[in-house]
Amino acid sequence: MKSAKELLNQTRLLTMLGSGGIGKSRLALQVGADMIDEFANGVFIAELAPVNDPDFILQTLMNSFGLKTKVEKLLKKY
Incomplete structure (x- = not known):
């Protein structure tokens, strides 16, 4: 530790x-x-062990950090 x-x-x-x-x-x-x-x-x-596809690493990290993509913000807005 x-x-x-x-x-x-x-x-x-x-x-x-x-x-x-x-x-x-x-x-x-x-x-x-x-x-x-x-x-x-x-x-x-950020737990990355369950991520099997490298394309999902960024999204997993963003979710762990409480960040939203611009697309998610727009979808929520409309």
Whole structure:
């Protein structure tokens, strides 16, 4: 956990890779909770494991960050 926190002091994005079931998600959630006050806009975690098609990575990231595309905004407006 210490290494992850040190890395987040140097970068805005941290990727955790490893086999399923070793605690990556739990570690990410704990590090995010511990460091949330250090980031003015908050901490976001994007689960990419279920994404099988690279074309959906950007949409998954945008959803994780609470962002909407221009098309989504227009559809909601009309």
